Amino acid sequence: MQKIITDHFPELDQLSETNKKMLEDGIQIMKAPAGTVMFSEGSECRGYVMLLEGNVRVQKTSEDGREIVLYRVEEGESCIMTTTCLISDEEYGAEGIAETDITVATVPPATFNHLLGNSVKFRNFVFEVYAKRMSMLMMLVEEVVFKKLDRRLAQLLLDRKDAQFEITHQDIALELGSVREVVSRQLKVFERQGLIKLGRGLIEVHDRSGLQAAAD
Amino acid sequence: MQKIITDHFPELDQLSETNKKMLEDGIQIMKAPAGTVMFSEGSECRGYVMLLEGNVRVQKTSEDGREIVLYRVEEGESCIMTTTCLISDEEYGAEGIAETDITVATVPPATFNHLLGNSVKFRNFVFEVYAKRMSMLMMLVEEVVFKKLDRRLAQLLLDRKDAQFEITHQDIALELGSVREVVSRQLKVFERQGLIKLGRGLIEVHDRSGLQAAAD
DNA sequence: TTTCTTATGTGACTTCCGTCACTTATTTTC
DNA sequence: GAAAATAAGTGACGGAAGTCACATAAGAAA
Numbered sequence: 001m002q003k004i005i006t007d008h009f010p011e012l013d014q015l016s017e018t019n020k021k022m023l024e025d026g027i028q029i030m031k032a033p034a035g036t037v038m039f040s041e042g043s044e045c046r047g048y049v050m051l052l053e054g055n056v057r058v059q060k061t062s063e064d065g066r067e068i069v070l071y072r073v074e075e076g077e078s079c080i081m082t083t084t085c086l087i088s089d090e091e092y093g094a095e096g097i098a099e100t101d102i103t104v105a106t107v108p109p110a111t112f113n114h115l116l117g118n119s120v121k122f123r124n125f126v127f128e129v130y131a132k133r134m135s136m137l138m139m140l141v142e143e144v145v146f147k148k149l150d151r152r153l154a155q156l157l158l159d160r161k162d163a164q165f166e167i168t169h170q171d172i173a174l175e176l177g178s179v180r181e182v183v184s185r186q187l188k189v190f191e192r193q194g195l196i197k198l199g200r201g202l203i204e205v206h207d208r209s210g211l212q213a214a215a216d
Numbered sequence: 217m218q219k220i221i222t223d224h225f226p227e228l229d230q231l232s233e234t235n236k237k238m239l240e241d242g243i244q245i246m247k248a249p250a251g252t253v254m255f256s257e258g259s260e261c262r263g264y265v266m267l268l269e270g271n272v273r274v275q276k277t278s279e280d281g282r283e284i285v286l287y288r289v290e291e292g293e294s295c296i297m298t299t300t301c302l303i304s305d306e307e308y309g310a311e312g313i314a315e316t317d318i319t320v321a322t323v324p325p326a327t328f329n330h331l332l333g334n335s336v337k338f339r340n341f342v343f344e345v346y347a348k349r350m351s352m353l354m355m356l357v358e359e360v361v362f363k364k365l366d367r368r369l370a371q372l373l374l375d376r377k378d379a380q381f382e383i384t385h386q387d388i389a390l391e392l393g394s395v396r397e398v399v400s401r402q403l404k405v406f407e408r409q410g411l412i413k414l415g416r417g418l419i420e421v422h423d424r425s426g427l428q429a430a431a432d
Numbered sequence: 433t434t435t436c437t438t439a440t441g442t443g444a445c446t447t448c449c450g451t452c453a454c455t456t457a458t459t460t461t462c
Numbered sequence: 463g464a465a466a467a468t469a470a471g472t473g474a475c476g477g478a479a480g481t482c483a484c485a486t487a488a489g490a491a492a
Contacts, residue, residue: 060358060361062358062362083343087339087340087343094354117334117339118333123333127299128303130300130346131300134349135300138309141284142309145284145393146278146279146282146393148448150448168468168469168470178449180469180470181450182448182449185449188470188471188472200457200459200469201469384438385440397440397479397480398478398480400442401479403440404441416489417439417488434492435491436489442485443484444482446479446482447479447480449476449477449479450477452473454473455470455471456470457468457469457470459469460465461464462463
């Protein structure tokens with residue numbers, strides 16, 4: 001038996017052998033290059049999508065072209081957007097874009113429904129992804145409403161665990177739903193405070209605890 | 217057989233007789249007065265909660281006391297917050313408060329799980345509530361990030377379908393995650409434009425299409 | 433009626449943040 | 463290596479919205 005799914009989704013290793021087999025046998029593996037639009041307003045979907053490799057950015061775009069990232073689907077997670085349109089016919093206006101080259105496993109609707117009905121574990125897995133997204137979205141609302149940009153920016157820098165990473169000010173702005181100039185200025189402030197060091201398309205984090213203080 | 221649930225949740229009338237009976241027999245009906253805190257940070261729950269009468273406001277409070285309403289659970293809907301903590305153990309930091317006197321039906325965990333496994337209709341019902349909340353939260357993020365307060369305020373006034381209704385400026389501010397003074401000022405602008413008429417704790421909508429224009 | 437409480441009106445000020453308009457570096461590409 | 467594209471730095475400005483400080487005003491309670 002293949003072990004594609006359980007290799008990437010350890011939680012699902014607890015499924016019964018029958019259910020695991022059904023899942024592994026039913027899935028269809030697909031690869032897509034970075035930049036692929038996985039879903040956008042009014043797209044349809046043909047199965048339950050689980051992300052094996054890479055990550056997908058889910059974002060909203062405003063009328064005047066500004067963007068904000070709602071959340072990211074990481075390796076080992078499933079895409080609730082496609083789940084949603086699989087189960088209900090709720091409309092949504094978000095866009096999903098592969099940030100890296102990705103590999104996804106698609107579970108056919110019939111298999112998905114069968115597993116939902118027959119496996120408590122699988123059901124819980126699906127629900128947990130939903131629950132997690134809900135919490136994240138609620139946190140996002142809170143941050144966006146109550147927190148100033150400097151704090152959100154500091155948090156964003158901390159969320160990248162690495163001591164240095166490549167990103168443009170423009171991309172940070174899109175991520176936060178702001179504009180480049182504001183981000184550039186605030187980054188410069190952090191640099192003058194010795195928290196980070198700026199390069200072209202590159203940020204080095206020098207003082208994590210200082211950034212943490214700025215985020216709180 | 218009782219028909220408490222199906223009277224309030226028409227979608228669930230399509231369940232098989234067996235499942236309907238199980239649902240109706242298992243539920244426990246409870247009433248609570250307006251103002252009751254249904255859940256808050258770190259509260260536990262003992263079942264799947266369905267709202268028969270009244271409505272519950274779900275909100276987030278910031279460190280400095282400002283609030284924003286995330287969404288409302290209306291009559292005929294279920295509370296995904298309690299569902300979430302029933303299924304996963306995801307932490308959440310939102311608070312649910314009864315805005316009116318309410319009547320809720322609580323489905324015991326065992327019944328809930330049984331129905332999830334045995335009824336596609338019931339499962340879809342549960343998922344659809346989730347999907348709906350997700351969309352609403354995503355829309356809220358979009359509004360909060362990209363829309364100015366005047367537009368959100370106009371929309372709030374339109375969302376109250378009535379030509380006049382009782383609400384204080386303070387409550388509107390909490391609803392939008394803003395402060396009273398800002399709301400008062402903008403309401404005055406609308407009044408000067410002839411769109412509304414202000415009274416003490418009262419707003420009369422005079423020109424819905426004008427408000428609609430202000431919201432777009 | 434008087435007094436309290438709650439709701440609203442407003443001016444003055446500040447700060448954050450988005451917009452515009454350029455400039456100055458780096459890289460790429462021809 | 464010159465030209466073009468991309469990234470970043472910055473000053474100037476304006477408007478939106480939060481803060482502070484009172485002034486009314488309308489009900490409720492005593």
